[in-house]
Amino acid sequence: xxxxxxxxxxxxxxxxxxxxxxxxxxxxxxxxxxxxxxxxxxxxxxxxxxxxxxxxxxxxxxxxxxxxxxxxxxxxxxxxxxxxxxxxxxxxxxxxxxxxxxxxxxxxxxxxxxxxxxxxxxxxxxxxxxxxxxxxxxxxxxxxxxxxxxxxxxxxxxxxxxxxxxxxxxxxxxxxxxxxxxxxxxxxxxxxxxxxx
Ligand SMILES: O=P(O)(O)OC[C@H]1O[C@H](OP(=O)(O)OP(=O)(O)O)[C@H](O)[C@@H]1O
Ligand SMILES: Nc1nc2[nH]cnc2c(=O)[nH]1
Numbered sequence: 001x002x003x004x005x006x007x008x009x010x011x012x013x014x015x016x017x018x019x020x021x022x023x024x025x026x027x028x029x030x031x032x033x034x035x036x037x038x039x040x041x042x043x044x045x046x047x048x049x050x051x052x053x054x055x056x057x058x059x060x061x062x063x064x065x066x067x068x069x070x071x072x073x074x075x076x077x078x079x080x081x082x083x084x085x086x087x088x089x090x091x092x093x094x095x096x097x098x099x100x101x102x103x104x105x106x107x108x109x110x111x112x113x114x115x116x117x118x119x120x121x122x123x124x125x126x127x128x129x130x131x132x133x134x135x136x137x138x139x140x141x142x143x144x145x146x147x148x149x150x151x152x153x154x155x156x157x158x159x160x161x162x163x164x165x166x167x168x169x170x171x172x173x174x175x176x177x178x179x180x181x182x183x184x185x186x187x188x189x190x191x192x193x194x195x196x197x
Contacts, residue, residue: 003160009169010176014153016075017173020132020161021055027130028059030148031100034128039063040098041124043090046070047170050134051162056102067092073111084114090193099124104162105133106149116145128197133158133175138155157183 003010031040041063044053057064070088099119106112108127116127132150153175159165162174165182 001173003117003172003176006169006172009179010159011156011179011184013174013176014158015151015161015175017133017161020108020175021059024052024055024132025059025155026058027148029061031056031128032060032062032095034146035062035064035098038098039065040100040128040131041065041067041092041094042100042102043094043115043119045101045103045111046088048163049102049132051170052104053102057128065092065148067094069115071111071114074115075110082108082110084111086118090091090119090169091122094119094122094124097126098126100128100130103129103131105135106131106138107135109138132161133163156180 003013011112039062040194042052042053044066046068047070053066057066067090068088069086072087073082073084075082076088101115103111103112108197112129112131116123116129119127128146128148133153134149134151135153136155138143154177156177157165158175158176159178161168162170163175165171165178169178
């Protein structure tokens with residue numbers, strides 16, 4: 001879906017579909033260069049990484065397996081004080097496998113840190129992180145884990161290409177910063193985004 005019918009809800013489009021797909025192709029090639037003939041397991045984090053995971057797998061110039069996890073994070077703005085709950089576990093055995101955790105965005109890093117720790121307990125051969133977007137606060141958070149990042153972005157709430165605001169905008173092909181007045185509705189009042197009835 002293009003963004004024209006929700007244009008009033010968006011402050012700015014930061015990445016076009018073409019920019020995203022070009023970068024996804026580069027990430028797939030970089031990962032393949034790293035894994036060579038081995039077959040990694042892409043673990044997509046639902047629901048924000050659904051689009052990214054599928055596109056990454058389709059761009060990957062070799063064999064991959066795909067699994068899914070869903071988690072709910074309760075972040076209080078920093079990694080130390082939040083918590084994460086598992087909503088849906090992987091249905092693949094990753095013992096001895098090369099695992100790539102694929103997420104749409106790393107913000108506080110709470111979700112990714114929890115996923116790394118959780119999956120490490122299952123004794124994979126390796127864990128790699130691949131996120132399409134990384135927010136400014138988290139530039140240092142994945143130390144020790146090989147990390148592939150699509151784009152470093154600003155602090156605004158980003159929607160589109162799988163990322164949502166209260167369930168909306170996931171099907172936008174671009175990535176955009178949500179307008180502040182729509183974003184403000186996240187805290188407190190339940191407000192229907194403009195242009196929606
Ligand atoms: O680095 P963090 O601060 O932990 O935030 C990152 C998480 O936030 C988003 O998911 P969200 O909680 O919005 O749920 P969703 O996947 O259902 O969109 C995103 O897909 C990450 O999983
Ligand atoms: N949709 C969305 N979810 C997030 N979770 C943490 N940061 C973001 C963001 O920018 N957009």
